[in-house]
Amino acid sequence: MTHLAQPSSDPDVMPYEQVENAARHAGLMVMGALHPRHVAAKQLDSGTLILLGAGADFWPVLKASPEWHRPDPVDRWSKRVVSQMAEALGAQAYFPFGGPPYTPFIDWALKSGRTFSSPVGALVHDTVGMMISYRGALHFAEEFAIPTPSRVSPCETCAAPCTTTCPVSALNAQDFYNIDGCHDHLDTSEGQTCMSGGCLARLACPLSTGAGRDPEQSAHHMRAFHPS
Secondary structure, three states, X not given: OOOOOOOOOOOOOOHHHHHHHHHHHHOEEEEEEEOHHHHOOOOOOOOEEEEEEEOOOHHHHHHOOHHHHOOOHHHHHHHHHHHHHHHHHOOEEEOOOOOOOOOOHHHHHHHOOOEEEOOOOOEEEOOOEOOOOEXXXXXXXXXXXXXXXXXXXXXXXXXXXXXXXXXXXXXXXXXXXXXXXXXXXXXXXXXXXXXXXXXHHHHHOHXXXXXXXXXXXXXXXXXXXXXX
């Protein structure tokens, strides 16, 4: 069971820091923040939005949770933990799953100034590269201070290995994503490398190492994407 850190009563601990601390304690990480009214974010027009993703401790925390032995453990765990964080911190929880209609996480991510479109069309994050796993978001009614993002895509100075690494060019810079070609490849013996360790094109992003992703976690996501 995940035990959440309680909001700090220390007046020197700013709201953003409280969210960071609570996220880290839960096995999550802050992947972006924005003031919706300043960036014309979809669905929201005020307050502060904090985007949460899988942190370095996410996988062992998930495997030790009661959700691990139930269907859809990642989404079930995310719903419980992010909802608990929202209640403890006085926020509204949103999730990138459970639709349609779906919450506009891609718009929010791009408006955060920390996530960008990669040369192959997939999102790339300034810390975890292409191994992105948004698990939820917290919306606060008040507008409080958040770090200023660089808003400069890491792809601008990258040699773009993501465009040439896929063995069957399912991810490429011309037509972005050939999903049928990807699934066909994953059915082959050669495709088992991706199935067991994660998408080679996404792993080729130099920033993807920042996710600290356990190959077992990637294999879990690959099985969800391509059931045998």
